[in-house]
Amino acid sequence: MNQQGSTRVENPQGFVHTGAGNIYVNGGAHLQDSDKPAFRRVAEDQLRRLRLVLVDPPGMGKARAMLADTGTVILDGDPGSGRTSAARVLLRECRQDSGVLHELLPGEEGELALHDPALVGNGDQLLLDLSGADDHQWSAARADLPALRKSVHEQHAHLVVIMPHDGILDPDLQYYRVGIGRPPGLQVLRRHLRMHGMPYEQYMRSDATVDEFVGVKRPMREIADFADLVRRARETARPDEEFAQWCATAKRARNDRRKEVAARVAELREAPQRALLITVSMLHGAHADVIHRAAQLLLRTLASPSDGLPLLQHKDLAERLTEISAATGLRGHVHFTDLDYDSAVRAHFWDHMPDLRPHLGTWAASIVDLNHLHVTPAVRDGLVTRLADQYLRTGRGDGLASLAERWSIEATSRARLEAAVHALTCGLEDPAHGREFRERIYQWCAYRRLKGEFAQVLVRICADVLAASHPDQALLRLYYLARRERDPAPALQSLDDMVAGSRRLRRRLLDRLARYSPSPPDLGIFLRVCDPVPLTDSSETSRALVEEREVQHSLTTCWHAVLAGLPRATWQPHAARWLRRAADGIGRRGELLLDLLVSAAERCGERRGEAFAALYASAREAERTAPGGLKRSVETTELLIHKISVAQGLGPATPPPSARGTQP
Structure with a gap:
């Protein structure tokens, strides 16, 4: 029931990380103008399908x-x-x-x-x-x-x-x-077959293969896999075959074919034969033109010598495919004649030719980079998924992670960066290796020097994959990436997008920023996410974020660090937004914004007079663009002056009548 999600990367920017400091922009390959949906939408589609398929x-x-x-x-x-x-x-x-x-x-x-x-x-x-x-x-x-x-x-x-x-x-x-309890196996199988578009009159028939299969207590995952085999058997069956033949084919595909494949490989002694066998297994279902080109690239990757024969003396592709029990369909796509034979071939070469493994990563990258009509996103994703499956099947999550990192560093195209994203997605979505990949991504984001285009790959992994099910982990990892980048800042943009949709995540990020002495990178993040509109919005709850004591502490701490450590030109536009929001007729919440700014300036010690003056100047400048009109904006400025005077011990606690006009 767990569908493998595909991920495309949208609106990214590229970086080169040159050391322990900032990440500087480099003119490399970029991930942009993607033609695939964001992972969060894919995840929602999977949940919707899960609801339909569940008995x-x-x-x-x-x-x-x-x-x-x-x-x-x-x-x-x-x-x-x-x-x-x-x-x-x-x-x-x-x-x-x-x-x-x-x-x-x-x-x-x-x-x-x-x-x-x-x-x-x-x-x-x-x-x-x-x-x-x-x-x-x-x-x-x-x-x-x-x-x-x-x-x-x-x-x-x-x-x-x-x-x-x-x-x-x-x-x-x-x-x-x-x-x-366990739902009836036959009912579960039929529900899956229905969702695969199987004709009702077919799967409702009594069938000996089905009866034998569901007669054994099996995990729901195994039943779903068998239904998928029946679907695939139907797609590759002859026109005269029906449900019984599809199920029989699916049953044979479940058999252990390791000995059968080993015997076939032993018969195929020539490098071109084995290269084609590997290629078809890794690109199963791809167009014949892609299979031919990819087999040539594999021989070149392995430095296999040419046979030296003239071109017209070479075996044609149809003959070579027959030698490995494969064929080309009517639309030019290549399949093995036996269902699921491709997975047995992949497992054989991976398990019994370990020296081949590092070359497969290099070869896969060269296929992904091909500018070919038939090298579609589905073909690229399928290749990466099959390669990732071998790493994960044999407990080599570290090898898959290193491969994705290498692809990102060596990236010459958007397609290769997308392949790196997809490889890491496979690791994150694998039940046995998900935790390992989440921890590895944390180490990369928090501590590693990121070379090439790897930073933008991690941004998209966190924002579009990890955030779909583990938003707190995605938030922390994006925070670390954002601290090390300069404009353009996709990690910071992703952080902003995440907290825009969650009061809880905005609260948590503010707490993180204020927990330790905020550094200049922290303050840059704070100014981006301290939008006063969501802070004062109470449409979904009984009180706004700005009315929560813990949030007030975080805001005051960060604004104090901003006023004390950054030039006025940097923070003035953000303070102006707070002041305009305070003048926007939101009552007590608007006054709280002023209180927090004044409290932050009051903490500036010997420089508090300078901070108060800067806030006052910002208020005067904000009057010209306040949405509530000049009168309310002036009243807000007068209320700010009153609060500053009280903080300095220079005036009464009661605001003047003109300032009281800001109250609803």
């Missing part, structure tokens, strides 16, 4: 009712029963206008503790998958669940916990536990 397991109705009534449900079920899919569907069904769906990963870098109230935003949908947790992890999570539930309730959010099967649950949490 409600026994207990799903009770889980829905529990989640609706209490905001929390704890799912328990056998491994392979579809618990994770059920959890995601439950959360999608309770989606609100506010809030986002994200997975909680306690203990990972950039993740808040489960008991931290800042973890939950208004209307969020939270998934806590502890199905694979050990006793220590489950015990720690159980201790934090009451506090997490309290935050979920206060924020009108929803939480689904997947507990370890038959794990211990505290008495006060037993009420929220719902057992999830």
Whole structure:
């Protein structure tokens, strides 16, 4: 049920990182004008499809009712029963206008503790998958669940916990536990076949192969894979074949073909034969022209000598494909004659010719860079996915990460940068290696010197991939990237975009900026994300961010650092926005903006008089462009002067009558 998402990179800029300082712009390959959707949209499409394909397991109705009534449900079920899919569907069904769906990963870098109230935003949908947790992890999570539930309730959010099967649950949490059963295998298979566009009159027939397959208790993932094999068998079948033949072909494809492939490779002794075999397996379904060109490039990558024969004495492609049990279809696309034979070929060469592995990365990059009519985005993504699968299948996540980094450093085209993004996406989406890749991306963003175009690849990975399910981790990694870049600043833009859609993330970023002594890069980020409009907006909650004590502390700390450490020309436009917003008829929230500015200036010690004067001058300049008209703007300036006088001990606490006009 987990579809492999494709990612295209949009609106990026390229950098070269020259040391421990800033990243300077370099005129290299750029990722722009992408023709593929952002990953967040792909992720939403996957959730929508998951809802359509899911057969409600026994207990799903009770889980829905529990989640609706209490905001929390704890799912328990056998491994392979579809618990994770059920959890995601439950959360999608309770989606609100506010809030986002994200997975909680306690203990990972950039993740808040489960008991931290800042973890939950208004209307969020939270998934806590502890199905694979050990006793220590489950015990720690159980201790934090009451506090997490309290935050979920206060924020009108929803939480689904997947507990370890038959794990211990505290008495006060037993009420929220719902057992999830295994849905009927035949019904699940038929639902998948229907979603694949299989004719109803075909898959509803009784079939011996299907009966044998569903007669064994299988994980839901395995049933989904078999349905996909049936779909592919249908697509490559002869016109006279029907459902029974498709299922029989799918059954044969599930057999272990390692010995069969090993015997075939032993028969094919010539380098061109093996090169073509590898090429078809890695570019399965590509056009014959691409297969021919790619096989030549593989021989060149491996420095295989030419046979020296005249061109017309060479075997033609049709004959060579027949030798490896492949053929060209009516539209010129190449497939092996046996279903799923390509995966067995890939596994054989990867496992039994380890010296070939580094050359495959170089060769794949050369294919990605081809400017050819039939080298489409789908062909490039398919090649990268198949190569990534071999790294991940054999536990070589580090090799895949290094390959993506190398492609980014050596990038000569947008296509190669997109291939690097897609390779890292494969690692992030792999259940067994996702955590490793999230940690590796953190190390790159926070500590590594980024060469070539790698920084822009990481920006897009964080903004379009990681942010889809782990926004807190994406926020932290983009923060580190933004601290090291100069204009143009795609990491900073991505940060701004993230907090624009989430009060919780804006609060968290402000807290991060104020937690330590803000550096000049931190202040640049602050000025970008301190937009007074979302800070004073209370349309979705009972109070605005600016009315929260913790946010006020963060804003005051950062504005103090700005006034004390940056030239007025840098911060004046941002202060003017605050002053214009204060004059915009928002009442007490507008006055709070003035209070925070004055409080920040008051902390400037011996330079506070200079800071007060600069704020006053900014207010006078803002009067000319205030949206509420000159009268209200002047009243706001007078209220600011009054607050400055009070801070200096020079005036009464009660504002003058003209300044009171700013109140609603």
